[in-house]
Amino acid sequence: MQFIHYASIAKNNIITMSQSNWNRRSVLKSLGLAAVGVPLAGKAIEAETSEINSLPLFKKDKKKLDKPVTAIVCGAGGRGWLAYSSYALKYPDELQIVGVAEPIPYRRERMAKAFNIPEENQFVTWEHVFEKPKFADAIIITTPDDLHYGPAMAGLNLGYDLLLEKAIAQSWSECNDILKLAEKKEAIVAVCHVLRYTSYFRKIKEVIDSGEIGNVVSVQHLEPIGRIHMAHSFVRGNWGNSKKSNPIILSKSCHDTDILRWLVGKPSTKxxxxxxxSVFRKENAPDGSTARCTDGCGVERQCPYSAIKIYKDERGWLHHLQLEEVNDNTITRELKNGPYGRCVYRCDNDVVDHQITNFEFEGGITVAFSMEAHSHYGGRRTRIFCTNGDMIGDEHTLTITNSLTGKQEVWDASKANNNGSGHGGGDHGLVHDFVRAVSFQDPTLLTSTIQASxxxxxxxxxxxxxxxxxxxVREIKL
Known part of the structure; x- marks a missing residue:
């Protein structure tokens, strides 16, 4: 299911420190608006197909946890603040946030107020967390990509379990270091491959594993990032430069390599x-353009990537901007001084804006994966061809055809329980399983352990x- 990024819902639905009566009720009200999924446009399958009953994302367990799992958040941006910690606001009997590390003051204060975090457990950087003895069950690591390795290793050394945002780290050797230490400490490390926890992808997995349309032969998978999303996150934003972050196939598309590996269910070999x-390069800057959209750019009003239009006029994509208050003045200040006001053709970005990747899996299964930035839409498209049928889906509907019987069924993801969280419900689906894995010290309750990822x-x-x-061609050998 396509989802809207939290802070781009509407001009008046931005969560800021200026809100009065900052408490669990007001935060939940805001999150309820900010986290819902929005179906992709398009007609449903016609009446000759039947509808499969929706697969719930998760059912609340009858057996309650003995006590809430306690966690410290390292990195209080969009993922740490809205995606994962918001679970503790909905289910405080399952998860409690007891510490926060965040260098941007208003983000740190926002978390502290929402969760009543004592001053002694509010830290400026992740390093400060580990100067204290262990005081929680888990660490939620939602720092930038280049700051995953440090807190992960420090947390494991002190005996914490981890909820670790993807990508795991910036190199294969660093990923291995975290894996080895996790196994040495017998720690639970959940990697935030949230697509595994959505009703939509769980349904695809269920059909494949049932064998009802035979064995997988090949897969075609498309990830259309969307032009504005690409410009925001992977040109102007935190993930535009591979040295500061990761190549885009890891910073963005490791969701896709993970879900493909999980669905196929066999090792990848080649x-x-x-x-x-191709597009976001200095030589493509139009005549009359300037280093920033606010520098008197002569083509700003005609440019589809105008920062003034995207952030100020439309109030979109504000979740990464450092805005304690949201108004014309603060947005203009950020566009004049921060990274999001830069011309998209004059940034330090180097990650690709289109990439095709072919995988071969054990048994000769072939997978063609295409990442495309230059689309007007988002939402992954997947075609799976099996020995006795096929599936086609767009995160909104999944059509399953049995070529032997001629039976065709369509499953409507919009009718599944997505629990009101981002990524089609996958954000809270992951946290739901993580708190149980930590509480019962049972990693089998997770599908995205570091070992699996x-x-x-x-x-x-x-x-x-x-x-x-x-x-x-490269061989893939673990």
């Missing part, structure tokens, strides 16, 4: 990849190696 940065990361690292070597 990869070949090609792609490049390593191979899909290796697929990404090897794909980038292939891309940089003109698409040369």
């Amino acid at each position: 990869v070949s990849s090609m792609g490049s940065l 390593m191979e899909s990361h290796l697929m990404g690292f090897m794909a980038e190696e292939s891309r940089l070597d003109n698409g040369t």
Whole structure:
């Protein structure tokens, strides 16, 4: 299911420190608006097909936890604040946030007020957390990509379980370091591959594993990022430069390598990849453009990537801007001084804006994966071809056809229980399983443990190696 990013809902639905009566009720009210999924446009399948009963995302367990799992959040941006910690606001009997580390003052204060975090457990950087003895069950690591490795290793050394945002780290060796230490400490490390926890992808997995349309032969998978999303996150934003973050196949598309590996259910053996940065380059800057959209750019009003139009006029994509208050003045200040006001053709970005990657899996199964930035839409499209039928889906509907019987069924993801969280319900689906895994010290309650996530990361690292070597086939060996 396509989802709207939290802070781009509407001009008046931005959560800021200026709100009065900052408490659990007001935060929940805001989150209820900000986290809902929005179905993709398009007609439903016609009447000759039947509708499969919806698959719930998760059912609240009858057996209650003995006590809430306690957690410290390292990184109080969109993922730490809205995606995962909001679960504690809905289910305080299951998760309690007892500490926060965040260098931006208003974000740190926002978390502290929402969860009544004492001053001694409010930290400026992640390093400060580990200067104290262990005082919680888990660490939620939602720092930038280049700051995953440090808190992960420090947390494991002190005996914490981890909820670790993807990508695991910036190199294969760092990923291995975290894995080895987690196994040495017998710690639970959940990687935030949230697509595994959505009703939509769970339904696809259920159909494949049932064998009702035979065995998987091949897969075609498309990730259309969307032009504005690409410009925001992967040109102007935190993930535009691979040295500061990761190649886009890891920072963005490790969701896809992971879900493909999980759905196929067999090891990947070979990869070949090609792609490049075609549009967001200095030589493509139009005549009359300036370094910033606020510098008197002569083509700003006609530019589809105008920061003034996207952030100020439309109030979109504000969740990464450092805005304690949201108004014309504060947005203009950020556009004049921060990274999001830069011309998209004059940034320090180097990640590709289109990439095709072909995988071979054990048994000769082939998978073609395409990441495309230059689309007007989002929401992944997947076609799965099996020996006795096929599936086609767009995160909104999933059509399953049995070629032997001629029976065709359509499953409507919009009718599934997505629990009101982002990524089609996957954000809270992940936290739901994580708190149970930690409470019962049972990693089998998770599908995205670090052990399960390593191979899909290796697929990404090897794909980038292939891309940089003109698409040369690489073998994938764990």
